[in-house]
Amino acid sequence: MTVVPYATLLSKVVEIFTGRGVPEDRATVAAEALCHGDLTGVTSHGLVNLSRLYLPLLDQGRTDPRADMVVQTDLGACVLADARRTLGLWSASQAMELACARASRHGIGLVSLRGATHIGCAGHHAARAVAHGMIGLIASNCGGQRIAPPPGATAAMLGTNPLALACPAGEGHPFVLDMSTTVVPTGRVRAAAREGRPIPPGWLAGQDGSPVTDAAALDRGDARLLWLGGDPETGAYKGFGLGLLVEVLAALVPGAALGALSTDGNRDDDIGVMALAIAPDLLRTGFAADATALFAKVLGWPALDPAAPVVYPGWHEGERAARFRAHGVPVPDAVYEELCTAKERIGR
Amino acid sequence: MTVVPYATLLSKVVEIFTGRGVPEDRATVAAEALCHGDLTGVTSHGLVNLSRLYLPLLDQGRTDPRADMVVQTDLGACVLADARRTLGLWSASQAMELACARASRHGIGLVSLRGATHIGCAGHHAARAVAHGMIGLIASNCGGQRIAPPPGATAAMLGTNPLALACPAGEGHPFVLDMSTTVVPTGRVRAAAREGRPIPPGWLAGQDGSPVTDAAALDRGDARLLWLGGDPETGAYKGFGLGLLVEVLAALVPGAALGALSTDGNRDDDIGVMALAIAPDLLRTGFAADATALFAKVLGWPALDPAAPVVYPGWHEGERAARFRAHGVPVPDAVYEELCTAKERIGR
Numbered sequence: 001m002t003v004v005p006y007a008t009l010l011s012k013v014v015e016i017f018t019g020r021g022v023p024e025d026r027a028t029v030a031a032e033a034l035c036h037g038d039l040t041g042v043t044s045h046g047l048v049n050l051s052r053l054y055l056p057l058l059d060q061g062r063t064d065p066r067a068d069m070v071v072q073t074d075l076g077a078c079v080l081a082d083a084r085r086t087l088g089l090w091s092a093s094q095a096m097e098l099a100c101a102r103a104s105r106h107g108i109g110l111v112s113l114r115g116a117t118h119i120g121c122a123g124h125h126a127a128r129a130v131a132h133g134m135i136g137l138i139a140s141n142c143g144g145q146r147i148a149p150p151p152g153a154t155a156a157m158l159g160t161n162p163l164a165l166a167c168p169a170g171e172g173h174p175f176v177l178d179m180s181t182t183v184v185p186t187g188r189v190r191a192a193a194r195e196g197r198p199i200p201p202g203w204l205a206g207q208d209g210s211p212v213t214d215a216a217a218l219d220r221g222d223a224r225l226l227w228l229g230g231d232p233e234t235g236a237y238k239g240f241g242l243g244l245l246v247e248v249l250a251a252l253v254p255g256a257a258l259g260a261l262s263t264d265g266n267r268d269d270d271i272g273v274m275a276l277a278i279a280p281d282l283l284r285t286g287f288a289a290d291a292t293a294l295f296a297k298v299l300g301w302p303a304l305d306p307a308a309p310v311v312y313p314g315w316h317e318g319e320r321a322a323r324f325r326a327h328g329v330p331v332p333d334a335v336y337e338e339l340c341t342a343k344e345r346i347g348r
Numbered sequence: 349m350t351v352v353p354y355a356t357l358l359s360k361v362v363e364i365f366t367g368r369g370v371p372e373d374r375a376t377v378a379a380e381a382l383c384h385g386d387l388t389g390v391t392s393h394g395l396v397n398l399s400r401l402y403l404p405l406l407d408q409g410r411t412d413p414r415a416d417m418v419v420q421t422d423l424g425a426c427v428l429a430d431a432r433r434t435l436g437l438w439s440a441s442q443a444m445e446l447a448c449a450r451a452s453r454h455g456i457g458l459v460s461l462r463g464a465t466h467i468g469c470a471g472h473h474a475a476r477a478v479a480h481g482m483i484g485l486i487a488s489n490c491g492g493q494r495i496a497p498p499p500g501a502t503a504a505m506l507g508t509n510p511l512a513l514a515c516p517a518g519e520g521h522p523f524v525l526d527m528s529t530t531v532v533p534t535g536r537v538r539a540a541a542r543e544g545r546p547i548p549p550g551w552l553a554g555q556d557g558s559p560v561t562d563a564a565a566l567d568r569g570d571a572r573l574l575w576l577g578g579d580p581e582t583g584a585y586k587g588f589g590l591g592l593l594v595e596v597l598a599a600l601v602p603g604a605a606l607g608a609l610s611t612d613g614n615r616d617d618d619i620g621v622m623a624l625a626i627a628p629d630l631l632r633t634g635f636a637a638d639a640t641a642l643f644a645k646v647l648g649w650p651a652l653d654p655a656a657p658v659v660y661p662g663w664h665e666g667e668r669a670a671r672f673r674a675h676g677v678p679v680p681d682a683v684y685e686e687l688c689t690a691k692e693r694i695g696r
Contacts (some may be wrong), residue, residue: 073631076453077425080631087660108458112631134595153658154650165593167600175596177589183582191553194648202582207652210389228583232529234550235576241525244646245513248483248523252639253628260383261647282602283421283428283460289599297608298592304555310501313589 002330002336008033009339014051016342020058021065022087027269030089031033031072038123039327040317042178045121047331053339054089055116062269063087063117069094077106080254081113088119088140088271094273103134103277110153113273114254116140122164123178123314125275130166130174135278137283138164141251143271144262148182148225148243151236155209159268160185160225160257161246166314170292173318181242189218202230235237248273350684351676357383357687361398364690370408370435371415378437383601384472386677388665390526398684401466402437409663410617413433417442425454428602429461435620436467436488437677443623444476450471451482451625461621462602464488471526471662473623478514478522481636483626486512489599491619492610494642496573496591499584502555506607507616508533508573509594514662518640520647521666529590531574537566544663550578593596598622 010031017027017318034054037046051152056238060180074079079098090221095111100299119125121140129136142159160180167175183203184275192199192215201211204223217223217235224270227243252260256272257264301310324330357381363374382402385394405411415432417439422428427446431439443459450457467473470486477484490507497504508528514521531551540547540563549559552571557579565571575591577583603621607613628635633688649658672678679687 011684016636060553073455073632075455078626078631106454107423108456110456110626135601150646150649151660152650154654157646157649159453165596167596175592177586177593179583179586179589183577185462191408200476200581202579216580224350228586230582231549231550234578235527237661238525238527238576239509241527244660245525247517247642248513252630252635252642253483253626255634255638258638258642260563260642272349276558278426278458283422283601284603286603287600290606291596293598293610294595294606298498298505301498301505301608304500304502308500310498312592313585 001134001330002015003330004331004336005041005154005328006325008034009038009047009331012339013047016050016055016339017065017087019332019343020055022234023066026087027248028337029093030087033089033093033120033124035329036121038331039321039324041148041320042121042317043332044191047335047339048191049120049187051342054087055115055342069113076104077108078110079112081111081114083113083273085115085117088273089285089296091116091118092125092140092275093098093128093272095273095276096125096138099275099277099281100129100134103279104132104282107275107279107282110253111275114256115272116256116271116273118268118271119273121178123166123176123317126164126166126178126289127174127176130168133168133279133281135226135280136166137274137276138162139246139250139274141247141272142259143268144257144259144264145268146259146262146265148188148227151227151232151239156224156265157260158243161243161250163242163246168291169295169312172295173315175295175312176314176317178313179228181228181239181246183228183230183239186225188306189215189225190206193219194200198311202226225264305342314325349678350681351678353676354383354387354673357386357395357677359678360394360687364403364687365397365413365435367691368403371414374435374438374467375691377441377626378435380592381437381468382442382473383677384469386467386679387669387672389668390469390665391680392533392539395683395687397468401691402435403690405465413499417461425456427460431461431621433463436465438487439464440470440473440488440621440623441476443621444473445487446632447625448477448480448482448484448627452480452630453628455626455627455630459623460602460621462599462604464604464621466616466619467621469526470510471524471665473516474507474512474526475513475522475524478516478624480625481627481629482515483628484514485622485624487594487598488609489595489604489620489621491616492605492607492611492612493616494607494613495534496575497692498588499575499580500542500658504572504607504613506591506595509591509598511590511594515638516636517643517660518636520640520643521663523643523660524662524665526661527576529576529587529594531576531587532568534573535565537573542569546594550574550696556695562624
């Protein structure tokens, strides 16, 4: 591990993105979204994806660094836009900011994107609403990419279809639920595969449903990624249903690519994104105080093990971000090395 | 089992509700919501709850048969209302209809209820949007009632906090995901307890996390209901996070009772409900055709076992409802007996 000041990480990523033709204001927004993974300890969705995912997308022309998003329908509380292959790390944050602006007038704001590219950590974009005292919800499908099969099916149908909700928690770290609708995202399986670590039973299964603990089996095609809930008896249909819920809200609404209907199940082009903001202060007084009381109460909830206090989603990530902002962000040596040389590999 | 014509079931329930002082138009809406459980095979949320839940609520004055809901804030796309202890079986459907009316003007409509009572099957209310060609989402907390503890906690904090999404699927049965955010709702555990059946491992756990298959252990206080995801390694924090997501959207937004903050964790008074409708036809052309194609493709997806075809949530329920409407609804003898005598037990 190399411990790198957060500002250094950001500026290196900005430099790499601008070197690929991304305007500096967008590059800054995108760099914050990318570094959010490492800053919060969600390393599977951080800098490791720069050379694995975002630079190839730019270099292959599947992401357009400069295109403008185009609003196709504007109903006030509700906007449909074509993201036109702009960096999803940027467009998803733009969508959430626009949703918040609309919510500040209508109480609710929905921005529905088609033509998006990979957005990184959904929770980072959702949490933008918190700065406005609002609740933010982000759902994103994986474009036409097929990763996980329905329960009882032989072939993959949907992506890992992430869903994130952020809510203010007063002075405390905001509540940020950021989850794939599969048991884990593919990034966590691949991280284990890279390190040669076995994975716990319950993440992957063989064709016959038996647990697979060899992480490399996923990319070898020897195992399927399971939906949240695991087996049918313990809720697999709910996890698959949540995957379809995201497919509907994020992609069917704006007319983005759908896993079940796409011609190339390996490419995550034409991703759909839903950004929804709710402004509770416009609906009633006392929301902020109630939110503060709720999340403070969760933190004080009696724990089985006093050394492992009860927390809400986003709390550990908020703690890590505060520590890493102050003392530097730990980055795997190989990833940092890539970061320092990526600028030179322009257009490869 | 007694097989009863659907119209007979409905009229019996209407008669019982009107006998308790519920106006006939409301009683009709509520009866449809209650019978929806038996009609779709979700018997844990059907007629069995009439004498267990709704009649006691009316007879104890915790549900007000005649009160009017009061709109507290109206922002056009967004409405906050106090349901004033009216029958949740009725108020949740009213909320969804109002959300659809607002979505027909703004593309999106949000109706946020406080002061609600038990709504029955969330999916039934969500599916009202489908008749308008819209997507409907219902979330409901359990008021101040505490049922499931956070992972690693000694005490229950939240209810089973259901979430439902409905989406048109052309001529096919609508997509209706209707799920508790725990592995199963308490109703399914109690049904097994009544019948003396063991439950599968993964629904309940002892204090030490070991599986409990004795269904009666839940109400004895000897076991905890698990969140969707089961163990922390397989997603318990996601299930708990989804429970909190519902608590935020359904109850924190309108200022309804919150499990973590309520003084009486055994009563589900002051329930919060979110009804959200999206009108995709206002955003773009082609939505209905795309939805039809998507869900038809799911039904044709290659299955491991040809005798167990791949379906989407709501399909089996839609099949059952069609069959039971035509040929009668199977109702357990004891439940039918209760239904036939409940009218006489007014005010008990």
